[in-house]
Amino acid sequence: MQIDWWTLGLQAVNFAVLVWLLRRFLYAPVRRVIAERKALVEAAQIEAAEAKAAAEAEAERLRQAQEALEAERQDVLEAAAKEAVEAARATAAEAQSAAQTQIAKAQAAIAAQRQSALVEAQGELAALAAGIAGRILQDSAAKIAPGVFLEGLAAAIEALPEAERARLAADMAKPGAVATVVTALPLPPQDHAAWSARLMPVLGGSGTLAFAEDAALLGGAELRLAHSLVKFGWADRVTAAQALMADGEHD
């Protein structure tokens, strides 16, 4: 085997030249492109990191805003709850007051109605009692001698105050003065003289007596003059008793 040293040298030079050529046209462009790509990736990573940081900051800001809103919402809810409690309390107090007022009004109305009913019942009862008493007295009056009424009327005149008796006497002293004796049942004519004899001295004066009847008196007698009235009738007593019963002051 022989070695061609020229060829060996040429191949060595060729390889050295190829190293230079590929360094210029292959390795340098590839490494440059890779460096550019790496720079792009790093820039993209930096941009992504910045975007991530911005997003995290935004998320943090939103979280804080949400917390603030939540706190504000809680405050509003608490205030509303307090206000609602106060309003409910005020409404309850107002309702209670109104209810008490209504109750008081109702109680007053009930009491008034009760009193009214009581008064009405008392009045009806008094009227009923007066009616019953009137009928009893009217029946009794027929069984009592008129002289009893005469004495009673005379006693009533005598019991009048002096001024009243003086005024009676003055009325009887006038010319043509007539004093009317009213009874529930008509007096028998034969009793008129006895009544005149008994009453005229008590009345005094020079007048005369007239006699009349009024069933409304029930019993007893009245003496009626122009300006005076002397009562000894049972109807007045019954009426007074009825008034007392109706007023409830009888007890």
Next chain:
Amino acid sequence: MESPFGPQVLFQFGPVPISRAVVTTWAVMAALTLVSWLALRRARPEGGPVQTVLEILVETIAAQIRVILQRDPGPYLPLLGTLFLFLLAANLAPILPGVIAPTSRIETPAALGLIVFLSIHAFGLREQGLRGYLGHFLKPNPLLLPLTLLSEFTRILSLMVRLFGNMMSHELILAILVYLAGFILPVPFMLLGVLIGVIQAYIFTILATVYIGAAIGAVET
């Protein structure tokens, strides 16, 4: 009669004989340079498919160098990458009809071995300095210095002869088969030649990288 494995001079350039291996090498150089220039003359980060293939190829070679040398492959990539790409193209050149592999002639492996030999010491001196680089010949034992120095030459010689022997023997086998069995039978052996060419390019480059790694103190040999 000229040996079929001789330089096969095609023409004379003055006193310099231009052999087939040199012309083939020029063609390989032109092809590699042209492809690189065409694919990367407007290289952009979002490149085309050819640019992407070249990037993957270069990055793969750089990754292999980084794995072996345990450091930035930048200073070593032009030499070792070019070594692999040239050997790959040169070994696969016989696929084209009438083309011989430049590596099947002793001058080309010898030239590559010489360049690797010089590069080993250049990188070693630059990385470790004169004292440090010379000191590594005394390790592990100064008594082994003669053997160590001898191995500096023999390993390059084995590197060169391994490449030359494989490529030359493959070419010889193909020639014998064509002579004996015509043109059909050698086809499987031609496919085997592709495998041999790729493996030899890889082995030559890896061993050169290991030797450089040993010189710069990155690899224990």
